[in-house]
Amino acid sequence: MTAGVTIEFSGLTKTFGAVQAVSDLSFTVEPGRVTGFLGPNGAGKTTTLRMLLGLVRPTSGTATFGGTAYRDLPSPLATVGSALEAASFHPGRSAANHLLTYTQAAGLDRERVQLVLHRVGLGAYGDRRVGGYSLGMRQRLGLAFALLGDPGVLVLDEPINGLDPEGIKWIRLLLRELADEGRTVLISSHLLSEVQQSVDEVVIVSHGKLIHRGSLASLDQSEQKQVIVDATDRAALAAAVEAAGYTVSPLRGGVLVENAEAADVGRIAFAAGIAVTALSQKRVGLEESFLHLVGEEGAL
Amino acid sequence: MSRFGGALRSEVTKITSTRMWWILAIIMVAYIAVCAGGAAALFGALGDSTNGPSISGESLAPLIYSFGPTLGYVFAVLLGALATTNEFRHQTLTPTFLATPRRGRVLVAKLVALTGAGALYGVLAMIAAVGAGAGLLLAFGIDPQLGDPDTWALVGRSVLAMALWSAIGVGLGVLVPSQVAAIVIVLAFTQFVEPILRLASSIAEWTAQIGQFLPGAASDALVGASFFSLAAGAGGGGTMLEWWQGGLVLLGIAVLVSVLGWFTSWRRDVT
Ligand SMILES: Nc1ncnc2c1ncn2[C@@H]1O[C@H](COP(=O)(O)OP(=O)(O)O)[C@@H](O)[C@H]1O
Ligand SMILES: [Mg+2]
Numbered sequence A: 001m002t003a004g005v006t007i008e009f010s011g012l013t014k015t016f017g018a019v020q021a022v023s024d025l026s027f028t029v030e031p032g033r034v035t036g037f038l039g040p041n042g043a044g045k046t047t048t049l050r051m052l053l054g055l056v057r058p059t060s061g062t063a064t065f066g067g068t069a070y071r072d073l074p075s076p077l078a079t080v081g082s083a084l085e086a087a088s089f090h091p092g093r094s095a096a097n098h099l100l101t102y103t104q105a106a107g108l109d110r111e112r113v114q115l116v117l118h119r120v121g122l123g124a125y126g127d128r129r130v131g132g133y134s135l136g137m138r139q140r141l142g143l144a145f146a147l148l149g150d151p152g153v154l155v156l157d158e159p160i161n162g163l164d165p166e167g168i169k170w171i172r173l174l175l176r177e178l179a180d181e182g183r184t185v186l187i188s189s190h191l192l193s194e195v196q197q198s199v200d201e202v203v204i205v206s207h208g209k210l211i212h213r214g215s216l217a218s219l220d221q222s223e224q225k226q227v228i229v230d231a232t233d234r235a236a237l238a239a240a241v242e243a244a245g246y247t248v249s250p251l252r253g254g255v256l257v258e259n260a261e262a263a264d265v266g267r268i269a270f271a272a273g274i275a276v277t278a279l280s281q282k283r284v285g286l287e288e289s290f291l292h293l294v295g296e297e298g299a300l
Numbered sequence B: 001m002s003r004f005g006g007a008l009r010s011e012v013t014k015i016t017s018t019r020m021w022w023i024l025a026i027i028m029v030a031y032i033a034v035c036a037g038g039a040a041a042l043f044g045a046l047g048d049s050t051n052g053p054s055i056s057g058e059s060l061a062p063l064i065y066s067f068g069p070t071l072g073y074v075f076a077v078l079l080g081a082l083a084t085t086n087e088f089r090h091q092t093l094t095p096t097f098l099a100t101p102r103r104g105r106v107l108v109a110k111l112v113a114l115t116g117a118g119a120l121y122g123v124l125a126m127i128a129a130v131g132a133g134a135g136l137l138l139a140f141g142i143d144p145q146l147g148d149p150d151t152w153a154l155v156g157r158s159v160l161a162m163a164l165w166s167a168i169g170v171g172l173g174v175l176v177p178s179q180v181a182a183i184v185i186v187l188a189f190t191q192f193v194e195p196i197l198r199l200a201s202s203i204a205e206w207t208a209q210i211g212q213f214l215p216g217a218a219s220d221a222l223v224g225a226s227f228f229s230l231a232a233g234a235g236g237g238g239t240m241l242e243w244w245q246g247g248l249v250l251l252g253i254a255v256l257v258s259v260l261g262w263f264t265s266w267r268r269d270v271t
Helices: A045-052 A095-105 A112-119 A135-147 A165-180 A216-222 A234-243 A262-271 A286-294 B002-016 B020-048 B057-065 B067-089 B093-099 B103-139 B149-175 B179-201 B205-211 B215-223 B227-235 B243-266
Strands: A007-016 A019-029 A034-038 A060-065 A080-083 A153-156 A184-189 A201-206 A209-215 A225-231 A248-251 A254-258 A276-283
Touching: A007 A045, A019 A045, A019 A060, A019 A201, A019 A209, A034 A045, A034 A165, A045 A060, A045 A184, A080 A135, A095 A112, A095 A135, A095 B002, A095 B093, A112 A135, A135 A153, A135 A165, A165 A184, A201 A216, A201 A286, A209 A216, A209 A286, A216 A286, A225 A234, A225 A262, A234 A248, A234 A254, A234 A262, A262 A276, B002 B067, B002 B103, B020 B057, B020 B067, B020 B103, B057 B067, B057 B103, B057 B149, B067 B093, B067 B103, B067 B149, B067 B179, B067 B215, B093 B103, B103 B149, B103 B243, B149 B179, B149 B215, B149 B243, B179 B205, B179 B215, B215 B243
Parallel strands: A034 A184, A034 A201, A080 A153, A153 A184
Antiparallel strands: A007 A019, A007 A060, A201 A209, A225 A254, A225 A276, A248 A254
């Protein structure tokens, strides 16, 4: 394994005709951690990763591995392993031959083919043509390609898409293992919930712009608390809570109180002589603060 | 240089690891064998009768053998064109460029690998043409000219023509990445447009001067014999390039379409 290096994005920008896909992105991704690259569909994640890998030419800015552009890496597959969103296989070629093709191109040891096939759980299916593979198996094959050169950096675009629950559990363990070995792991996703158990760091983009960068816990700070309360006389309850200075909104099964603690709402109802029939604290999850960050359009 | 070796080996594996190359090869061999054998039998039978066109045994054998490249070249072009258009169609350019970020190296490796594959197709095409053709000529008591070094020179030039056609296919596939469009262009041009242009160009001396540079005419010149040039020659305007000039024209076309394709598609963003 080569050492994990820092991925550096600096002022990265890409326009496709009139579409500003990526705007002035600057951030770094450190080794030894799993970094989630998050944003709704169309946020520019895939375009950013393709620019990093030399597949798309940036309009301006740079993306490097410790200062070296992908195309200038002396042995790219042994330095950076990547799996991109699109299924890139010839359906008539077996998985083992698919991998062999790139093993030869990169000058790697051909024993790596069987090794990575076993590592991703496809050891028994290597001789089958990829056309017959399920979506989950293709994801695993994509990952096998990424691991081919035993690289210190992994760049995975939506690796969890299409995996079954067992596969998701497996990839979480794998990502953790890879980061613990000191590798730099960058994975993209349009769903925070999909990766929140795997990532240490998050980079959130929306409309091609960086909107949040920090640890997973940093997302919690924007957490807001809500209370759901109900009473037989729902209108009187809502009026009393609103009179105490809270923002309320009607729900099907009660009243939603923003920025409140259950104990405070209970006290207000008690003081107003209203018997509550339900009272519960609702925590705004990470997912909701994520959606809040990426804006309404993010809720695609 | 070893990096180029890796890219080249990779391109060879790409050809051999799917069924396409041998399916196309079987169809080509069967087609050429039937046509060359059939023509040998037809002219062999006609030669016995007193009327009908008579072609001497000496010129008949090379004509029959030229069925190899004149019927086979379309298979060589298709093999080359499929090799590149498949990369676009199945989005395998992504892993290809990830493994070899120097795209020029990939394109040159592909051209070299497919030139080799085209030469192999050429060998198979000539085995079919000479095997079936000579067999039936012998059956009708016509000398198959197998002892004549000119025959083997024709076989060698045919293999070279097939190799160059495959390289043209690679370049065409880069210039026209859409697989369906590329196949339609290959079939329409080789089977329809070019034969008409060649016939039309044989009308006057000055048009014949241009017509000899058409790829099919250049290929016939390189091979040194074909029914088409025989027919055109009978029309009077049978202007032909030297065999080596024909080879250079084919090479020039392969380089030209590849360079054009480099600018129009190969260098572009892979999204
Ligand atoms: N080849 C392309 N041509 C034109 N627009 C593109 C191209 N690729 C991506 N885009 C646009 O760029 C934006 C970002 O896309 P993408 O990077 O795929 O986002 P994500 O991966 O976050 O879903 C989208 O608006 C998309 O339509
Ligand atoms: Mg994407």
